[in-house]
Amino acid sequence: MKNNIPLLKRVRENRLFWPLVALALIFIFDAIFAPGFFKIGIVEGHLFGNLIDVFNNAAPLMLVSLGMTLVIATGGVDLSVGAVIAISAAMGTVLINPALGNELITNDILAANTTNTPLWLVVMADLGAGVLCGFWNGLLVSRGKISPMVATLILMVAGRGIAQLITNGQIMTVYYTPYWWFGNGFIWGLPVSIYIVVVVFLLAWVLVRKTSIGLFIESVGINPKSTYYSGISEKNIKLFAYTFCGFCGAIAGLILSSYIHGCDANNIGLNYELDAIFAVVIGGTLMSGGRFSLLASVVGALIIWTFTITMYTFGVPANALLAGRAVLVLVVILLYSDYTRRILNKIVEQKGLRHGPTN
Amino acid sequence: MADPQNILNMRGITKSFPGVLALENVDFSLRKGEVHALIGENGAGKSTLIKVLTGVEPPDEGSIELDGKLIQVRSPQHSQELGISTVYQEINLCTNISVAENILLGYEPHRFGSIDWKKLNILACQALKKLDIDIDVTQPLGNFSVAIQQMVAIARSLEVASAKILILDEPTSSLDINETNRLFDVIRKLKGEGIGIIFITHFLDQVYQITDRITVLRNGRLVGTYHTASLPRVELIGKMLGRSLTELDEVSKAKLMGEHKKDRQRLVEAKGLGLKGSIEPIDFELSTNEVVGIAGLLGSGRTEMANLIFGIDTPDTGSLTIRGEKITRFSPLESLENGIALCPEDRKAEGIVGDLTIRENIILALQARYGWFKFLTTQKQYEVSQKYIELLGIVTPSPDQLVKNLSGGNQQKVILARWLATDPQVLILDEPTRGIDVGAKAEIQKLVLELAEEGKSILFISSELDEVLRTSHRIVVLRDRKKAAEYSSDVNGQTIIQTMAGIS
Numbered sequence: 118m119k120n121n122i123p124l125l126k127r128v129r130e131n132r133l134f135w136p137l138v139a140l141a142l143i144f145i146f147d148a149i150f151a152p153g154f155f156k157i158g159i160v161e162g163h164l165f166g167n168l169i170d171v172f173n174n175a176a177p178l179m180l181v182s183l184g185m186t187l188v189i190a191t192g193g194v195d196l197s198v199g200a201v202i203a204i205s206a207a208m209g210t211v212l213i214n215p216a217l218g219n220e221l222i223t224n225d226i227l228a229a230n231t232t233n234t235p236l237w238l239v240v241m242a243d244l245g246a247g248v249l250c251g252f253w254n255g256l257l258v259s260r261g262k263i264s265p266m267v268a269t270l271i272l273m274v275a276g277r278g279i280a281q282l283i284t285n286g287q288i289m290t291v292y293y294t295p296y297w298w299f300g301n302g303f304i305w306g307l308p309v310s311i312y313i314v315v316v317v318f319l320l321a322w323v324l325v326r327k328t329s330i331g332l333f334i335e336s337v338g339i340n341p342k343s344t345y346y347s348g349i350s351e352k353n354i355k356l357f358a359y360t361f362c363g364f365c366g367a368i369a370g371l372i373l374s375s376y377i378h379g380c381d382a383n384n385i386g387l388n389y390e391l392d393a394i395f396a397v398v399i400g401g402t403l404m405s406g407g408r409f410s411l412l413a414s415v416v417g418a419l420i421i422w423t424f425t426i427t428m429y430t431f432g433v434p435a436n437a438l439l440a441g442r443a444v445l446v447l448v449v450i451l452l453y454s455d456y457t458r459r460i461l462n463k464i465v466e467q468k469g470l471r472h473g474p475t476n
Numbered sequence: 477m478a479d480p481q482n483i484l485n486m487r488g489i490t491k492s493f494p495g496v497l498a499l500e501n502v503d504f505s506l507r508k509g510e511v512h513a514l515i516g517e518n519g520a521g522k523s524t525l526i527k528v529l530t531g532v533e534p535p536d537e538g539s540i541e542l543d544g545k546l547i548q549v550r551s552p553q554h555s556q557e558l559g560i561s562t563v564y565q566e567i568n569l570c571t572n573i574s575v576a577e578n579i580l581l582g583y584e585p586h587r588f589g590s591i592d593w594k595k596l597n598i599l600a601c602q603a604l605k606k607l608d609i610d611i612d613v614t615q616p617l618g619n620f621s622v623a624i625q626q627m628v629a630i631a632r633s634l635e636v637a638s639a640k641i642l643i644l645d646e647p648t649s650s651l652d653i654n655e656t657n658r659l660f661d662v663i664r665k666l667k668g669e670g671i672g673i674i675f676i677t678h679f680l681d682q683v684y685q686i687t688d689r690i691t692v693l694r695n696g697r698l699v700g701t702y703h704t705a706s707l708p709r710v711e712l713i714g715k716m717l718g719r720s721l722t723e724l725d726e727v728s729k730a731k732l733m734g735e736h737k738k739d740r741q742r743l744v745e746a747k748g749l750g751l752k753g754s755i756e757p758i759d760f761e762l763s764t765n766e767v768v769g770i771a772g773l774l775g776s777g778r779t780e781m782a783n784l785i786f787g788i789d790t791p792d793t794g795s796l797t798i799r800g801e802k803i804t805r806f807s808p809l810e811s812l813e814n815g816i817a818l819c820p821e822d823r824k825a826e827g828i829v830g831d832l833t834i835r836e837n838i839i840l841a842l843q844a845r846y847g848w849f850k851f852l853t854t855q856k857q858y859e860v861s862q863k864y865i866e867l868l869g870i871v872t873p874s875p876d877q878l879v880k881n882l883s884g885g886n887q888q889k890v891i892l893a894r895w896l897a898t899d900p901q902v903l904i905l906d907e908p909t910r911g912i913d914v915g916a917k918a919e920i921q922k923l924v925l926e927l928a929e930e931g932k933s934i935l936f937i938s939s940e941l942d943e944v945l946r947t948s949h950r951i952v953v954l955r956d957r958k959k960a961a962e963y964s965s966d967v968n969g970q971t972i973i974q975t976m977a978g979i980s
Contacts, residue, residue, distance in 0.1 A: 327851060329846070329851045330848050333848070335836075336832060336836075339830060339831045340830065343825070343827055343828060344840070345808060346820055346826050346827070348844035350809060
């Protein structure tokens with residue numbers, strides 16, 4: 118049956134098709150106007166260049182997008198991921214810093230390069246905080262029957278306050294070098310963050326595609342009532358999705374705070390929830406829930422950051438960047454509208470006919 | 477040749493969807509002041525023809541002529557502007573705003589820049605008066621019965637769109653007899669005013685009651701257009717199915733065979749099972765190899781009873797025992813594990829998951845039973861779905877089709893397959909044949925008896941008495957959310973009707 122469909126059409130209907138087209142367009146633009154964009158050099162044994170920057174910078178967003186994909190696929194949304202990032206970052210940095218941010222940093226502290234808590238415990242606390250936040254969101258949505266936007270808004274607003282409580286209102290700085298590794302280290306010439314993304318992606322993929330969770334998530338997103346009538350606990354499915362999203366937020370918080378050697382509870386992970394939602398939308402998952410693709414969302418996150426780095430390369434000032442992003446959002450939404458797609462499909466099909474049958 | 481009386485001429489309409497030729501060279505015409513039935517099995521192409529006419533789907537080929545002028549319907553809105561109005565089975569009005577607002581939505585009379593409410597209500601009243609309906613138009617639409625809501629929809633299409641053609645898509649499927657008669661009065665009135673009416677229904681009685689001509693479609697092709705008066709019912713059914721009704725006879729035979737089984741074991745026992753506001757305490761039992769029919773009018777508590785046994789609702793009185801074990805936790809998952817299955821009444825909202833494939837829909841309940849971490853392999857999924865696609869005769873090019881693209885009867889079979897795949901002991905079928913064609917109905921009835929023959933217990937809920945009588949070994953009659961009586965299968969239909977109506 119499957120082979121009757123022309124190859125071209127099958128490729129076009131693949132979820133990854135449009136995100137990859139968008140990414141390719143940006144790359145082509147770069148290739149023409151900024152040939153240096155693809156240059157990759159080796160500095161001190163590490164790969165170095167714009168592309169590596171894109172991956173390194175996009176890593177936290179990719180992670181958050183993974184969790185967001187599952188949440189959106191259930192028909193919900195998680196507005197609190199930015200706040201979750203702040204909470205987990207605050208948690209990690211506080212446990213490391215001996216002074217709890219109250220004392221002046223002396224040369225002794227810098228030289229000592231110590232931590233108050235063993236690193237593995239810091240990481241566990243970090244992740245634990247995120248998982249707990251996600252679990253809380255999940256409880257509100259699934260058991261409390263609060264609409265997802267309102268339920269996660271609570272933590273979005275309260276989360277940064279909680280993070281400030283944890284850091285005692287201070288901007289935390291980390292002088293313990295092993296913690297820097299997550300956001301700045303390299304393995305075989307590539308940034309550590311890329312490996313973390315790959316591991317979490319595989320974990321997520323196995324968790325949803327090699328178990329029935331993925332199917333159930335899609336089913337809940339499409340028709341929660343039918344799903345419930347089929348004997349599936351849609352509550353637990355939602356709880357899982359939000360908890361996993363919290364987990365992803367926590368890892369992103371770890372990487373971000375490690376990257377900047379500290380945590381500013383007010384600014385870390387700011388607007389990540391919106392970028393993540395956008396990445397998921399680029400990946401072709403409907404906001405109303407249903408079918409999803411983890412890989413497409415990751416590509417979505419990559420598009421956002423490729424675009425951002427491209428803008429930097431062209432010297433667009435940081436404060437004009439948001440306007441640039443707005444254009445990107447507009448273009449993507451237009452590209453994805455049914456109307457545009459129908460026109461594009463028609464054009465491609467007509468071309469295909471002129472060249473004779475494709476298979 | 478074109479009849480000058482014709483208000484609408486559709487010629488050579490062809491429409492194909494991916495993998496399906498939905499309409500092939502179909503002609504259809506409608507005269508002024510005529511009620512014209514559009515008849516056919518599910519998937520015959522009725523809905524597609526209507527969608528082409530109302531601009532939801534553009535035709536691949538063919539022409540549409542309205543009042544002698546060639547037209548191209550660009551969108552549903554455009555079709556309304558042309559004078560083609562549709563009243564759907566599911567009312568697409570807003571139940572939370574007033575009747576008057578619904579009728580004149582978007583066309584409200586204005587005074588000093590704001591809505592003139594007084595005039596609005598008067599205009600709405602007048603519009604309804606034309607249909608001989610006198611209700612308080614300031615009340616929210618949701619306060620009225622579905623029948624009234626439908627009349628409001630008709631009033632709107634006449635008032636706002638000044639319709640020349642009115643399409644009624646299964647308008648009577650959720651109406652009781654009185655409401656239906658009332659609707660028919662309105663239809664006759666409109667007919668007198670020269671409006672052409674296209675009437676789509678599965679109830680053949682009504683076709684003979686109200687229509688002038690019948691157009692029969694089968695498998696996307698035109699079978700023919702006939703005068704209602706000169707087409708006997710048996711012939712009509714024959715034309716719809718392209719075969720005779722022997723299958724229904726087979727159903728009766730299969731049932732007789734089942735009668736002789738005497739070694740039945742009690743499987744389900746309900747004692748005083750009830751839920752306040754849903755259904756009053758009811759005693760009831762169900763054994764192996766048995767089909768128990770539930771008869772009752774709309775709102776008599778049929779679905780409520782099903783939901784209670786399946787654990788959608790938790791009873792507040794009485795007890796439910798399955799295989800001698802008392803049920804303490806009520807949920808679909810619990811029922812699934814106890815071997816109870818429910819095919820719900822509302823196929824679209826509670827049954828199918830439209831954007832999943834047939835395969836995924838079929839394995840859904842089975843997978844729910846296996847849990848999160850014992851995921852069926854793709855190969856196994858295909859095996860299971862293929863097995864039931866063949867067993868139930870689901871018409872589809874592949875198990876990877878989306879369920880929403882199937883016809884109603886095939887969707888029902890998919891839900892049935894979903895539950896059969898879990899190998900249930902007790903099968904609750906709530907209106908399994910609603911809105912599906914005669915041929916598929918007979919198939920499902922036959923299947924029900926075969927399943928009983930295999931030893932399953934079946935609770936068969938239907939608003940069609942014939943069907944209940946034909947398939948059930950025992951019949952429980954519900955009235956006003958109470959059990960009114962229980963009969964053995966040799967009861968005659970008249971007795972049941974009297975019990976349902978409360979005449980002793």
